[in-house]
Amino acid sequence: MRVMAQVAMVMNLDKCIGCHTCSVTCKQAWTNRAGTEYVWFNNVETRPGQGYPRQYEDQERWRGGWKLDGRGRLRLRAGGRLQKLLTIFHSPVQPTLHDYYEPWTYDYEKLINAPLGDDFPVARPKSLITGKDTKVTWSANWDDNLGGGPEAAELDPIIAKLRAESEAQIKFSYEQTFMFYLPRICEHCLNPSCMASCPSGAIYKRSEDGIVLVDQDRCRGWRQCVTGCPYKKIYFNHRSGKAEKCTFCYPRIEVGQPTVCAETCVGRLRYIGLVLYDADRVTEAASVENDTDLYEAQLDLMLDPQDPEVIRQARAAGITDGWLDAARRSPVYALAKKYRIALPLHPEYRTMPMVWYVPPLSPIVDLLTEQGHDGEAAGTLFGAIDALRIPLEYLAELFTAGDTDKVAHVLRTLAAMRSYMRDINLGREPDASIPASVG
Ligand code: SF4
Numbered sequence: 001m002r003v004m005a006q007v008a009m010v011m012n013l014d015k016c017i018g019c020h021t022c023s024v025t026c027k028q029a030w031t032n033r034a035g036t037e038y039v040w041f042n043n044v045e046t047r048p049g050q051g052y053p054r055q056y057e058d059q060e061r062w063r064g065g066w067k068l069d070g071r072g073r074l075r076l077r078a079g080g081r082l083q084k085l086l087t088i089f090h091s092p093v094q095p096t097l098h099d100y101y102e103p104w105t106y107d108y109e110k111l112i113n114a115p116l117g118d119d120f121p122v123a124r125p126k127s128l129i130t131g132k133d134t135k136v137t138w139s140a141n142w143d144d145n146l147g148g149g150p151e152a153a154e155l156d157p158i159i160a161k162l163r164a165e166s167e168a169q170i171k172f173s174y175e176q177t178f179m180f181y182l183p184r185i186c187e188h189c190l191n192p193s194c195m196a197s198c199p200s201g202a203i204y205k206r207s208e209d210g211i212v213l214v215d216q217d218r219c220r221g222w223r224q225c226v227t228g229c230p231y232k233k234i235y236f237n238h239r240s241g242k243a244e245k246c247t248f249c250y251p252r253i254e255v256g257q258p259t260v261c262a263e264t265c266v267g268r269l270r271y272i273g274l275v276l277y278d279a280d281r282v283t284e285a286a287s288v289e290n291d292t293d294l295y296e297a298q299l300d301l302m303l304d305p306q307d308p309e310v311i312r313q314a315r316a317a318g319i320t321d322g323w324l325d326a327a328r329r330s331p332v333y334a335l336a337k338k339y340r341i342a343l344p345l346h347p348e349y350r351t352m353p354m355v356w357y358v359p360p361l362s363p364i365v366d367l368l369t370e371q372g373h374d375g376e377a378a379g380t381l382f383g384a385i386d387a388l389r390i391p392l393e394y395l396a397e398l399f400t401a402g403d404t405d406k407v408a409h410v411l412r413t414l415a416a417m418r419s420y421m422r423d424i425n426l427g428r429e430p431d432a433s434i435p436a437s438v439g
Pocket residue numbers: 185186187188189192193194195212228229230231232233234245351
């Protein structure tokens with residue numbers, strides 16, 4: 001066992017209101033320089049939708065010269081040194097500026113001083129259907145404006161796949177529309193493919209806290225990391241010619257402060273914590289055969305910070321008592337491993353992402369329409385898990401590589417917790433065996 005420490009985050013999606021405060025404060029802090037106009041280290045996507053950059057989840061589109069080998073490691077498609085050089089010089093497959101969005105500067109002067117007019121805008125936005133020759137309209141979080149109706153659903157690759165597989169089960173109409181917000185930052189993966197794909201060795205994972213950073217002096221601007229990151233969370237600065245990415249606000253973490261996005265989050269939905277993991281087993285965990293086993297494999301890597309042997313090994317590895325104390329109090333460990341209500345985003349990418357999500361617990365459609373009841377009581381949810389407004393299949397595609405049972409387990413736990421807390425608020429005596437807070 002080789003114990004290492006990792007800072008990680010859990011986001012509770014039910015609490016996100018899509019205000020984008022996190023994105024704006026992050027941008028003000030980190031990407032308000034020339035060359036980073038289009039860059040959002042933190043972005044908030046509306047789901048269903050295409051995300052940012054557009055269709056980043058379509059892995060076949062972006063993988064380019066890279067492939068995952070049988071053990072989940074990123075490898076160049078062609079073997080041999082000559083081929084490697086050719087692949088490096090060959091322009092990597094990347095999102096274009098249009099896939100991110102074209103930045104503009106808002107002219108507030110005109111907004112304030114524009115004369116009153118009679119005209120009311122009636123034109124519909126241009127078609128968003130992608131195609132090589134189609135000129136499309138696009139901007140950051142465009143899906144927010146579409147509201148998740150059939151038009152948006154058609155654009156989402158996951159939805160399109162689900163529709164193809166089970167048209168009968170998933171019917172889309174405006175009556176059955178659903179949406180939720182998905183904030184995203186770099187995952188600070190345990191098995192970072194950006195690092196594996198960098199020909200210059202410029203990307204590194206800090207041993208003390210697992211934060212993944214780009215050494216600006218070593219970066220040569222190959223941009224293979226942009227291709228190699230399946231979450232598309234590393235960006236090319238066109239002015240400096242270097243790659244840049246979310247730093248997990250390491251200068252703040254080092255002095256005991258939370259990340260900017262967490263500190264300014266209006267919904268208070270971001271939980272930062274330290275987890276201990278077994279670095280010797282990362283490759284093995286990333287290599288499990290079935291995609292649906294990756295969530296469990298990732299959880300298995302997390303070590304119990306109360307275990308005396310783990311503590312002994314952690315001390316031997318140079319982890320300080322302060323860090324061990326942080327690991328013991330970690331909400332990430334509690335929510336992901338102890339209570340199992342937080343899930344990783346796209347574990348099938350096999351990079352072992354370290355940003356976890358409590359999935360949204362949407363109302364049960366039938367109960368909502370027939371009784372005006374939100375249907376979140378534990379008893380009702382046990383019987384009607386398939387009738388949730390957000391299809392289980394959709395959440396499973398995002399968080400468990402398609403395993404609906406695992407998502408259902410989380411949602412049932414959440415429903416039970418809500419039901420219990422509601423009873424407490426109505427005056428029931430708390431159950432002494434249930435802790436009042438996580439950790
Ligand atoms: Fe690298 Fe992408 Fe993982 Fe971030 S999310 S550590 S950029 S592979």
